[in-house]
Each structure stands twice: as C-alpha cells, then as structure tokens.
Amino acid sequence: MTASRTARERVRAELTREIVEIARRQLATEGxxxxxxxxxxxxxxxxxxxxxxxxxxxxxxxxxxxxxGYNALGEAVERADAAAPGGDFPGRWAALCHAVRDxxxxxxxxxxxxxxxxxxxxxxxxxxxxxxxxxxxVFGAILSAAQRAGALVxxxxxxxxxxxxxxxxxxxxxxxxxxxxxxxxxxxxxxxxALYGWVSFEVFGQFKGAFEDNRPAxxxxxxxxxxTIGLTRA
Amino acid sequence: MTASRTARERVRAELTREIVEIARRQLATEGxxxxxxxxxxxxxxxxxxxxxxxxxxxxxxxxxxxxxGYNALGEAVERADAAAPGGDFPGRWAALCHAVRDxxxxxxxxxxxxxxxxxxxxxxxxxxxxxxxxxxxVFGAILSAAQRAGALVxxxxxxxxxxxxxxxxxxxxxxxxxxxxxxxxxxxxxxxxALYGWVSFEVFGQFKGAFEDNRPAxxxxxxxxxxTIGLTRA
DNA sequence: CAGTCGTCAAGAGCGGTGCTCTCGTTTTCT
DNA sequence: AGAAAACGAGAGCACCGCTCTTGACGACTG
Numbered sequence: 370m371t372a373s374r375t376a377r378e379r380v381r382a383e384l385t386r387e388i389v390e391i392a393r394r395q396l397a398t399e400g401x402x403x404x405x406x407x408x409x410x411x412x413x414x415x416x417x418x419x420x421x422x423x424x425x426x427x428x429x430x431x432x433x434x435x436x437x438g439y440n441a442l443g444e445a446v447e448r449a450d451a452a453a454p455g456g457d458f459p460g461r462w463a464a465l466c467h468a469v470r471d472x473x474x475x476x477x478x479x480x481x482x483x484x485x486x487x488x489x490x491x492x493x494x495x496x497x498x499x500x501x502x503x504x505x506x507v508f509g510a511i512l513s514a515a516q517r518a519g520a521l522v523x524x525x526x527x528x529x530x531x532x533x534x535x536x537x538x539x540x541x542x543x544x545x546x547x548x549x550x551x552x553x554x555x556x557x558x559x560x561x562x563a564l565y566g567w568v569s570f571e572v573f574g575q576f577k578g579a580f581e582d583n584r585p586a587x588x589x590x591x592x593x594x595x596x597t598i599g600l601t602r603a
Numbered sequence: 604m605t606a607s608r609t610a611r612e613r614v615r616a617e618l619t620r621e622i623v624e625i626a627r628r629q630l631a632t633e634g635x636x637x638x639x640x641x642x643x644x645x646x647x648x649x650x651x652x653x654x655x656x657x658x659x660x661x662x663x664x665x666x667x668x669x670x671x672g673y674n675a676l677g678e679a680v681e682r683a684d685a686a687a688p689g690g691d692f693p694g695r696w697a698a699l700c701h702a703v704r705d706x707x708x709x710x711x712x713x714x715x716x717x718x719x720x721x722x723x724x725x726x727x728x729x730x731x732x733x734x735x736x737x738x739x740x741v742f743g744a745i746l747s748a749a750q751r752a753g754a755l756v757x758x759x760x761x762x763x764x765x766x767x768x769x770x771x772x773x774x775x776x777x778x779x780x781x782x783x784x785x786x787x788x789x790x791x792x793x794x795x796x797a798l799y800g801w802v803s804f805e806v807f808g809q810f811k812g813a814f815e816d817n818r819p820a821x822x823x824x825x826x827x828x829x830x831t832i833g834l835t836r837a
Numbered sequence: 838c839a840g841t842c843g844t845c846a847a848g849a850g851c852g853g854t855g856c857t858c859t860c861g862t863t864t865t866c867t
Numbered sequence: 868a869g870a871a872a873a874c875g876a877g878a879g880c881a882c883c884g885c886t887c888t889t890g891a892c893g894a895c896t897g
Binding site: 400401402481482484485486487488493498524525526527528530531534537538541542555556558559560561562563564565566567569570573574575577579580581585586589590592593594596597 | 634635636715716718719720721722727732758759760761762764765768771772775776789790792793794795796797798799800801803804807808809811813814815819820823824826827828830831
C-alpha cells in the first residue's frame with residue numbers, strides 16, 4: 370500500500386488533512402474572505418509559520434478547498450443521477466438540477482467559492498479543470514444517452530441556429546457530449562446557464578423572497594427546461 | 604439650488620466624490636477585496652484616518668459603490684431599451700440582454716460586486732433595493748407592454764404550471780410586471796436566470812473558451828429565450 | 838468684532854492579516 | 868554513526884480596518 374512509509378509521512382498526511390478540515394469549517398462559517406491561516410494554526414495549537422510547511426500559501430490552501438468543493442458537488446450530482454431510472458431522461462435532468470441546488474443551499478460558502486466572484490489575485494491552477502466539469506460530464510452523459518435512445522427530439526418550433534455556431538458547439542463539446550447535434554447543445558447550454566443562474570441568485574440572496582418556498586418554482590423551471598432541451602422518456 | 608451653502612459643505616461634497624471615484628478605480632483594477640481605505644487615502648494625499656470623516660467604515664464605501672453599480676447597469680439597460688423600437692418586443696429583450704452582458708464585460712469587478720459572492724460580513728442595507736431592480740423594471744415594462752399589445756403569446760406546447768405557483772408569481776411581481784399572466788412570468792423568470800447565469804459564467808471565467816467568440820452564441824440564446832417567453836412583434 | 842463651537846486633518850496606536858527568515862531540534866537516509 | 872532533510876517555534880516586515888486624541892481652522896452668534 371501507499372500508506373505511510375515512514376512515521377513522519379504519516380503524521381504529515383494527518384496534519385495536512387486536519388488543516389484542510391479546519392479550513393473547510395472556517396470557510397463554511399466565515400466565508401472565503403474570512404479564511405485565515407493564523408486562525409487555522411491557532412485552532413491547531415501551532416504557530417502560524419508552521420502552516421507554511423504544509424501549504425506554501427493561502428492560495429494553495431484555497432485551491433485544495435476548491436478542488437474538494439468541485440468533487441463534492443460532482444459526487445452529489447453523480448449520485449442523484451445514478452439514483453434515477455436510466456431511461457427517464459427528463460427525470461435524470463431534474464435530479465441533476467435538484468442535486469446542484471440542494472448542495473449549493475447546504476454549502477453556500479463553498480458554492481460561492483466555486484461559482485461566485487473569483488478571489489482577487491487568485492488564479493485557478495490546472496488541477497482544478499478536471500473536477501470542475503464533473504457535473505457537466507453527468508449532463509453530457511444524460512444528453513448522449515438520450516440522443517442514442519432517440520429520446521432527444523427538437524421542440525416544436527425551434528429557433529434555428531447558425532450552422533457555423535452549431536458546428537463550433539459540437540466541436541468544443543465533442544468529448545463531454547458525443548453525438549449530440551449542435552442545436553441541441555446550444556439549447557442545453559442555455560438550460561445549464563439557467564440552472565446555475567437560478568442557484569446563484571438563490572444562494573447569493575438576489576431572490577428577495579419572491580416565493581415563500583423557492584423549490585416548487587425551481588422545479589417548474591427545471592421541467593420546462595427539460596422540455597426545451599428536448600428530453601423525453603425513452 | 605441645493606448647491607453648497609457654505610464653502611465647507613462644498614469642499615466636503617467634492618472630497619466625498621473624489622474618494623468614491625478613486626475607490627471605483629481601485630475596485631476596477633484590484634477587485635472588491637483589494638479595495639483599501641488606506642490606499643485611497645494615500646492616493647489622495649490624506650492620512651488614512653481622515654477618510655473616516657466621510658465614510659464611517661469600509662462597508663459604507665462599498666455600499667455607495669454597489670448602489671452606483673446598480674444604477675450604472677440600470678442606466679445602460681434603460682438606454683438600450685429606449686433605443687429599440689417600442690413595438691419590437693423580441694428586439695427590446697435582446698437589447699436588454701446585450702446591454703447587461705456588455706456592461707458586465709466592461710466592468711467585471713463591479714459586476715462581481717453586484718452579482719458575485721456577497722462580501723463576507725457585509726449586509727446590503729435598504730438603500731440598495733431600489734437601484735437593484737432597475738434592470739428588472741425594464742424587463743417588466745417590456746413584458747407588460749407586450750401583454751397589452753397582445754404580443755405575449757404562449758409558446759406551442761407550454762409546460763403547464765401549478766396555478767398556485769402562477770398565482771404566487773403574479774402576486775409577487777404585480778408591481779414590476781402588471782398584467783402579465785403567471786405562467787408567462789415563470790417563463791420570464793427562467794429566461795432572466797439564464798441571462799444572468801450566462802453573464803456570470805462568462806465574467807467569472809467558467810467558460811473555458813468554449814467559443815472563439817461568445818457573442819454569437821449568447822445572441823442565439825437570447826433569441827431562443829425571447830421565443831420561449833412568448834415575445835413577438837406587435 | 839470677538840468668542841465659541843463644530844468640523845477637520847493628522848498622528849499614534851491596537852489587533853489582525855499573509856508571508857519570510859533564522860534557529861535549534863528531531864527524524865530519516867546513507 | 869554521521870549527514871541531510873524536515874520540522875516547530877519565534878521574531879519580524881508590511882499591510883489592513885478602525886479608534887482615540889490633539890491642535891488648527893472655519894463658521895455661526897452675542
């Protein structure tokens with residue numbers, strides 16, 4: 370096993386884990402801006418400079434929190450999709466949407482870290498691009514499967530898309546959503562932005578409380594979006 | 604006129620204006636987190652404590668920047684809408700959308716301040732709620748006018764909405780969008796979240812560069828959204 | 838006109854931050 | 868066993884928001 374050749378490596382891994390855990394707790398309570406290396410060190414009974422043995426900078430700690438966040442969200446989405454019947458494509462889409470919203474509402478500060486304003490001066494490194502698209506990958510799997518099953522049918526009177534634009538969408542999403550025609554991809558992209566636009570509005574408090582309970586309204590939107598995409602049952 | 608009774612009041616107003624201007628410049632270059640009262644004071648040749656004669660705290664300065672931001676965005680949207688032919692409701696909707704996107708791309712940090720993660724520990728005071736909905740007010744004017752002109756027609760096969768939900772939407776948006784039926788309001792809300800979801804994705808860098816130029820794709824989405832809302836020419 | 842009173846910029850200072858460097862100590866590797 | 872690497876602790880730098888005090892200047896009033 371890879372488990373801890375030397376005692377030093379073992380305690381190092383453990384301390385690293387503990388730092389991240391405390392940092393995530395601070396992130397959940399204080400928000401991204403309130404994350405303080407000194408506070409983490411204080412809570413661990415360490416001196417602030419010792420933290421730098423484990424994370425070379427605050428941004429590096431933020432990066433692991435971001436990666437963890439994308440993975441947590443991606444896992445939640447994958448679980449929700451897996452729980453829905455494979456051929457019920459509108460249902461899988463709805464499950465995906467509710468998973469995103471539920472996770473975001475349960476972890477607002479982490480969601481803000483992922484989809485809110487970028488932290489000033491922070492540049493996301495390459496390591497984040499793979500976990501970042503885990504949710505999109507699930508969406509792509511649903512779309513591709515629906516397409517293969519013949520359950521992805523254009524809505525009644527579609528707005529015709531410029532063929533060049535559709536081709537560009539196909540090329541750029543060929544890996545994530547193979548086989549899906551370009552105009553469907555464009556409709557899917559619109560639905561995707563509506564999903565995250567809604568969740569961001571809700572998490573960031575832009576919904577002044579228009580609805581007593583936002584969930585039914587969200588659910589209605591999600592169903593309508595599914596129909597707009599062209600998802601039907603297999 | 605209200606203009607400056609005493610010389611003291613005049614210079615005070617001028618200094619306040621200059622502080623806000625410098626702060627906005629810092630906001631544009633450094634982002635919200637990089638806004639520093641000391642830096643503003645330094646640039647003005649003042650001592651940091653003197654700033655507090657004009658703004659009791661950093662948050663108060665942020666509040667005026669936020670209000671100014673909402674007003675700038677609202678003005679841009681209002682201008683764009685006014686420039687479009689009054690009876691061309693899809694065109695007015697598209698003009699609104701492009702105005703939002705153009706303004707956001709031109710002022711990414713200010714957009715982040717308005718629609719990104721809330722500043723930690725900052726609570727938006729009451730003064731911000733009126734400017735905050737200036738864009739929505741324009742959207743409401745378009746919808747209400749289209750409805751009055753009989754140019755707001757449901758799409759071919761609408762997803763039926765729960766009457767209670769539609770009624771709740773009507774009640775909560777009665778002031779901003781009078782006369783618009785509830786199911787149309789729900790479609791409009793979906794389009795609204797798609798609009799801001801797209802812009803947020805683009806400004807916050809979530810679009811890895813899927814398109815060489817995002818504008819045509821955005822324009823296509825906007826047109827499709829207009830059709831989904833049910834907007835037609837008068 | 839003189840005096841009082843409020844407003845102002847300035848300075849020192851408090852507690853906090855991220856981060857760097859050095860210094861002994863301890864653990865690992867050769 | 869000795870060299871090398873990793874480690875925690877401490878001091879220190881420059882920065883931050885914010886508070887309090889001090890002395891000067893301008894504006895109203897007797």
